[in-house]
Amino acid sequence: MELAMETRAKGLVAATLSVVVALAGCEAHRAPPAPAKPIATVVPKPEKPRAPAQPEPVGAYSAPFVTGDFGGQPAVDRFIERMVAEHGFRPDYLKGLLSEARRKEWTIAYMNREAPSVKPKPGGWSRYRAKFLTENHIAKGAAFWHRYAGALERAQARFGVPPEYVLGIMGVETIYGSNVGKDRVLDALATLAFDYPRRAEYFTDELKSFLLMTRAERMDPASPRGSFAGAMGLGQFMPSSFLEWAVDFDDDGRKDLWAPVDAIGSVANYFARHGWQSGGAVVTPALADGASAAELESGFDTRYTLAALASHGIHPSGVLRVAAEPVALLRLSTNDGDEYWLGYQNFYVITRYNHSTHYAMAVHDLAQAVKSRYRSAFSASR
Numbered sequence: 001m002e003l004a005m006e007t008r009a010k011g012l013v014a015a016t017l018s019v020v021v022a023l024a025g026c027e028a029h030r031a032p033p034a035p036a037k038p039i040a041t042v043v044p045k046p047e048k049p050r051a052p053a054q055p056e057p058v059g060a061y062s063a064p065f066v067t068g069d070f071g072g073q074p075a076v077d078r079f080i081e082r083m084v085a086e087h088g089f090r091p092d093y094l095k096g097l098l099s100e101a102r103r104k105e106w107t108i109a110y111m112n113r114e115a116p117s118v119k120p121k122p123g124g125w126s127r128y129r130a131k132f133l134t135e136n137h138i139a140k141g142a143a144f145w146h147r148y149a150g151a152l153e154r155a156q157a158r159f160g161v162p163p164e165y166v167l168g169i170m171g172v173e174t175i176y177g178s179n180v181g182k183d184r185v186l187d188a189l190a191t192l193a194f195d196y197p198r199r200a201e202y203f204t205d206e207l208k209s210f211l212l213m214t215r216a217e218r219m220d221p222a223s224p225r226g227s228f229a230g231a232m233g234l235g236q237f238m239p240s241s242f243l244e245w246a247v248d249f250d251d252d253g254r255k256d257l258w259a260p261v262d263a264i265g266s267v268a269n270y271f272a273r274h275g276w277q278s279g280g281a282v283v284t285p286a287l288a289d290g291a292s293a294a295e296l297e298s299g300f301d302t303r304y305t306l307a308a309l310a311s312h313g314i315h316p317s318g319v320l321r322v323a324a325e326p327v328a329l330l331r332l333s334t335n336d337g338d339e340y341w342l343g344y345q346n347f348y349v350i351t352r353y354n355h356s357t358h359y360a361m362a363v364h365d366l367a368q369a370v371k372s373r374y375r376s377a378f379s380a381s382r
């Protein structure tokens with residue numbers, strides 16, 4: 001699951017800070033009254049905007065060159081030069097900070113591990129589902145909902161995403177913050193950026209985003225801990241996702257992925273910005289009669305009209321809530337044979353968090369289980 005986080009859409013780098021600083025500097029750049037225009041003149045080139053001053057990053061790091069696990073690597077030096085030129089960091093600060101970073105040998109070994117055989121075995125969905133539809137996931141989800149009901153309702157009002165789907169993500173990712181990861185994000189990202197060539201570009205960009213995040217949020221970059229791949233907080237956002245989609249939902253002036261209320265707003269915002277349809281269905285079960293159903297390609301990114309599915313003997317088994325749009329055909333291998341489902345737009349939106357049919361289906365099933373438990377356990381408070 002965390003590995004698949006790498007595939008999350010990368011965000012544009014938010015330029016909020018630059019804008020704020022630029023606005024603050026307007027007074028000093030107020031133009032003098034324009035002189036009378038001469039008849040012929042050379043139009044001066046507009047002054048190149050100066051790079052805005054940045055706040056000092058947190059931590060008393062300083063070194064003349066990088067030492068330690070990442071010393072003497074040209075890629076590290078190039079990264080530092082880029083952060084200095086493009087983002088206004090002090091070179092001695094970055095050299096001192098990266099001298100503190102530690103290579104995670106286990107992570108490299110794990111990433112280089114031979115991929116297991118991809119031949120799907122029967123019952124794959126049943127095994128995957130069992131990992132997340134546990135009593136622990138369901139009971140803690142209902143309790144979390146009870147505790148943060150106000151924020152979850154606010155998120156639904158603002159972003160159109162129901163509480164159970166925010167909880168489905170947080171439950172699958174971290175059991176609502178119980179398991180947010182133990183690796184220093186600095187170590188995880190430096191290791192994968194500089195010692196894992198296959199994904200160097202991606203993780204170098206994430207390391208950049210992480211340094212921008214910690215500078216903007218006044219955090220010491222050596223402090224935050226997350227997954228072995230650098231995913232952070234209750235919703236396991238990568239740093240680029242933080243820059244693009246995190247929100248300050250408890251209004252304390254900081255965006256903090258480890259603060260439950262900010263994490264709630266950030267996950268809901270992520271869904272909303274990826275096209276979540278408020279009030280829309282996620283999946284509906286289907287029945288398949290005849291052998292030709294098995295010939296159709298399935299998965300979250302397939303698209304079929306109901307007529308095309310019907311010609312292969314596949315029919316919605318319940319009342320369709322959305323009839324007019326093409327749907328994804330989902331085939332899940334259970335211990336009792338294949339199950340068929342039809343996925344709507346909102347199912348696809350869940351896969352924007354993690355590009356996997358099993359992942360999105362687990363989020364959906366956990367969402368429904370938590371909702372049902374919440375209603376039965378806390379109905380007195382409703």
Ligand SMILES: [Ca+2]
Nearest residue numbers: 248250252254
């Ligand atoms: Ca906040």
